[in-house]
Amino acid sequence: MKQHICAEIVPIFKQLSEADLLKISAITQHKKVTKGELLFTPDNQNELMILASGSIKIYQLNKNGKEQLLRVMQPGEFEGEKALYGIENQSLYATALKDSTLCTLSKTKFQELLSEYPEISQHLLADFATKIGMLERQVELFNSESVESKLATYILDLSVDQRSQTVELPFKLKELATYLGTTPETLSRKLRDLEDKKLILKKHLTITILNSDELEDIF
DNA sequence: ACATTAAAGGATC
């Protein structure tokens, strides 16, 4: 496998020349992790982590020690930028959902990189914006009281994103459950309830909205 | 309303 894979696939580095990518690659550390491996915990994260292949979940633990999923990283995405700006990670955990390969970049190396290539910060800002946008949406979900309404608004949001009445769930039901702050069992029941009411149709991870008006009215 | 526990049925590697 090529050594500079990370720099090549990361959107924030996309506009750089081949020579620059090689330079960046030289200062990143490459490592493989296995499924289930804990990659960082609060106060144990001082590097920028770039995912090259596989997938990684970012979550926090709620009061009862239950996982609250924040997002699932895809190849090309990164996490840990807060540490680079001296902000301590107080709550985030990361574990590998599959065997994955990733690259890490220390705080000082990254700061050197930023001063050499200021244009990278533009892309960082764009990335922050979308990340914050996703978190804001998740916060909005928790304004609704019942799991059923969270699920309904989540599905409707997906439908807007994917511009279709038929949507693909971006992660497994087990993960969607913790994203919504519930359990797989409850999620399974709520999905079946919505099916029974003929509001949706579900095949594996594909959901077709049959009645969006009534979905919106759930509370 | 939802979580927990246990058990069984599917899916996946």
Next chain:
DNA sequence: GATCCTTTAATGT
């Protein structure tokens, strides 16, 4: 075939 995921039912908060 083992392991992980999903569903179902019984019971508890």
